[in-house]
Amino acid sequence: MSATVATPVLGSTPGIASASNVFYFLLVPAMILWYAYWKISRKHLEELAAKLPGPPGYPLIGNALDFSGTSHIIFNHMIEKSKEFGKIIRMWIGHKLFVFLMHPDDVELILGSHEHIDKAPEYRFFKPWLGDGLLISTGPKWRAHRKLIAPAFHLNVLKSFIDLFNTNSLDVVNRLKKTMGKEIDCHDYMSEATVEILLETAMGVSKKTQDQSGYDYAMAVMKMCDILHLRHTKMWLYPDVLFNLSKYKSYQDKLINTIHSLTRKVIKSKKAAFAKGIRGSIAEVPENLKSKSVDNTEVKTVVEGLSFGQSAGLKDDLDVDDDIGEKKRMAFLDLMIEASQSGVVINDEEIKEQVDTIMFEGHDTTAAGSSFFLCMMGLHTDIQEKVYEELNEIFKGSDRPATFADTLEMKYLERCLMETLRMYPPVPLIARQLRRDLKLTSEDLTVPAGCTVIIPTFKIHRDPVTYPNPEKFDPDNFLPERTANRHYYSFIPFSAGPRSCVGRKYAMLKLKILLSHLLRNFRIVSDVPEADYKLQADIILKREDGFRIKLEPRKKVAA
Numbered sequence: 161m162s163a164t165v166a167t168p169v170l171g172s173t174p175g176i177a178s179a180s181n182v183f184y185f186l187l188v189p190a191m192i193l194w195y196a197y198w199k200i201s202r203k204h205l206e207e208l209a210a211k212l213p214g215p216p217g218y219p220l221i222g223n224a225l226d227f228s229g230t231s232h233i234i235f236n237h238m239i240e241k242s243k244e245f246g247k248i249i250r251m252w253i254g255h256k257l258f259v260f261l262m263h264p265d266d267v268e269l270i271l272g273s274h275e276h277i278d279k280a281p282e283y284r285f286f287k288p289w290l291g292d293g294l295l296i297s298t299g300p301k302w303r304a305h306r307k308l309i310a311p312a313f314h315l316n317v318l319k320s321f322i323d324l325f326n327t328n329s330l331d332v333v334n335r336l337k338k339t340m341g342k343e344i345d346c347h348d349y350m351s352e353a354t355v356e357i358l359l360e361t362a363m364g365v366s367k368k369t370q371d372q373s374g375y376d377y378a379m380a381v382m383k384m385c386d387i388l389h390l391r392h393t394k395m396w397l398y399p400d401v402l403f404n405l406s407k408y409k410s411y412q413d414k415l416i417n418t419i420h421s422l423t424r425k426v427i428k429s430k431k432a433a434f435a436k437g438i439r440g441s442i443a444e445v446p447e448n449l450k451s452k453s454v455d456n457t458e459v460k461t462v463v464e465g466l467s468f469g470q471s472a473g474l475k476d477d478l479d480v481d482d483d484i485g486e487k488k489r490m491a492f493l494d495l496m497i498e499a500s501q502s503g504v505v506i507n508d509e510e511i512k513e514q515v516d517t518i519m520f521e522g523h524d525t526t527a528a529g530s531s532f533f534l535c536m537m538g539l540h541t542d543i544q545e546k547v548y549e550e551l552n553e554i555f556k557g558s559d560r561p562a563t564f565a566d567t568l569e570m571k572y573l574e575r576c577l578m579e580t581l582r583m584y585p586p587v588p589l590i591a592r593q594l595r596r597d598l599k600l601t602s603e604d605l606t607v608p609a610g611c612t613v614i615i616p617t618f619k620i621h622r623d624p625v626t627y628p629n630p631e632k633f634d635p636d637n638f639l640p641e642r643t644a645n646r647h648y649y650s651f652i653p654f655s656a657g658p659r660s661c662v663g664r665k666y667a668m669l670k671l672k673i674l675l676s677h678l679l680r681n682f683r684i685v686s687d688v689p690e691a692d693y694k695l696q697a698d699i700i701l702k703r704e705d706g707f708r709i710k711l712e713p714r715k716k717v718a719a
């Protein structure tokens with residue numbers, strides 16, 4: 161006799177059925193209530209947003225379709241689209257509101273403020289990589305770390321890096337000598353060089369101890385930027401849960417591992433040197449490139465060309481007149497290690513985050529800036545000849561390294577550099593989270609709290625009201641008489657105000673030395689017209705088609 165066991169039918173038990181009925185019975189109204197609450201809490205934001213000019217969007221996705229295609233397609237599309245509007249544009253990606261501000265008076269309200277210093281939530285994509293480093297941290301932590309780090313970028317510290325800038329620049333010249341007449345992507349060379357220079361100056365370690373990892377690091381940074389860009393523009397990669405399920409997550413983990421391995425190695429070797437009592441950079445400078453005397457050139461706080469804001473009384477924490485004193489004249493990493501050993505201000509993990517931030521911010525930006533500069537020189541050969549003449553006046557055809565005083569004489573080169581940063585700002589947009597409604601100055605409109613404000617540097621720098629012929633590469637845009645009356649917030653390659661770029665003086669000095677060495681040694685040729693550049697804004701502005709140039713050797717003019 162066999163016992164018959166009835167197969168249970170799922171959901172057939174009256175008790176269970178009624179429980180699930182109750183669940184759904186409660187879930188639906190709960191969701192309706194939540195949606196109603198959500199809509200009410202957004203009423204203010206949506207009402208103010210509706211008054212702002214912007215393209216119409218679709219239900220649920222808003223203007224998300226405007227962000228489809230390759231980086232270059234998106235960039236071009238956004239530039240074209242922006243022409244239909246004035247200096248304020250509202251866009252929706254799903255339920256997220258973005259407001260683009262392009263009038264310098266409105267830009268000042270954001271960048272000049274000590275209140276609107278919070279980075280947009282989209283910067284959180286950087287978090288696994290940069291942690292709570294200076295770029296993304298906020299509030300008291302940002303303030304404390306900014307105060308600690310800013311003195312490490314004082315001009316007196318930077319002057320002590322000149323020998324290393326010269327040594328590394330000559331290394332690049334020697335590498336480039338092997339490419340004569342061949343088409344190269346100069347970004348590869350600039351990227352490698354900037355990583356090496358940062359290792360030796362800001363980090364104070366010798367690049368020779370880093371082997372292949374400097375190159376791997378630069379590659380990993382580039383690929384990380386691709387992933388971050390993807391997350392910024394593809395709505396479905398926004399939420400961490402979906403991103404973590406995608407193939408990009410494991411790829412990102414691998415890249416971050418490459419990046420963090422180098423950082424840890426750098427900190428380790430610096431700490432070892434520190435324990436032996438060695439302060440400052442441990443990188444070597446060949447005897448013939450060592451400065452023979454201390455450079456006492458009187459400079460006050462001037463970063464040539466970037467100081468025009470000071471004449472209008474606009475100073476920030478990098479524009480201090482006093483000498484910072486011997487104790488503080490250390491490479492950035494020395495300063496942090498010293499602070500950590502006194503135990504209070506910064507711990508090891510925070511040092512790692514700051515190192516990653518400086519390596520990222522200091523590397524990709526200068527690599528892009530110098531690459532665009534070389535392309536401009538290759539294209540505008542008459543301008544290149546004028547730079548060369550100026551350099552010949554300074555160096556009289558000799559091979560001697562550049563001094564700080566020389567960099568102050570490189571006035572035309574500097575104008576070309578500023579014009580490059582105007583037309584091709586390495587950071588093409590800056591984003592802030594608005595915590596309080598912002599009444600605009602340029603028009604009778606209010607930007608609502610809760611949105612992301614975007615400051616599109618690229619567009620601001622090409623405003624025909626400020627720059628009469630904005631698409632033309634014209635270094636004279638930076639003649640003192642032209643900059644004198646220009647709005648301070650209409651040229652912001654390094655941002656401006658309390659959260660401006662902490663490395664801007666470092667960047668200008670390094671770029672002047674590096675680029676002057678390149679132009680003293682090579683004639684640059686480029687035949688790709690600017691109209692054919694495939695620009696992409698993957699966090700950093702770049703050319704999708706590569707920075708293609710050719711180099712020819714220069715014949716030295718005898719002294």
Ligand code: HEM
Pocket residue numbers: 294295296306362517518521522523525526529585586587589590591652653654655658659660661662663664666667
């Ligand atoms: C041409 C070169 C450079 C350009 C165009 C540039 C541009 C900028 C811009 C626009 C910002 C503000 C970003 C934002 O608010 O989202 C920034 C921030 C920053 N930059 Fe640079 N940068 C350059 C070079 C450097 C260098 C060489 C370093 C360091 C060695 C550096 C370190 C930083 C840091 C740490 C921040 C964050 C500052 C803060 O939030 O307090 N940058 N940079």
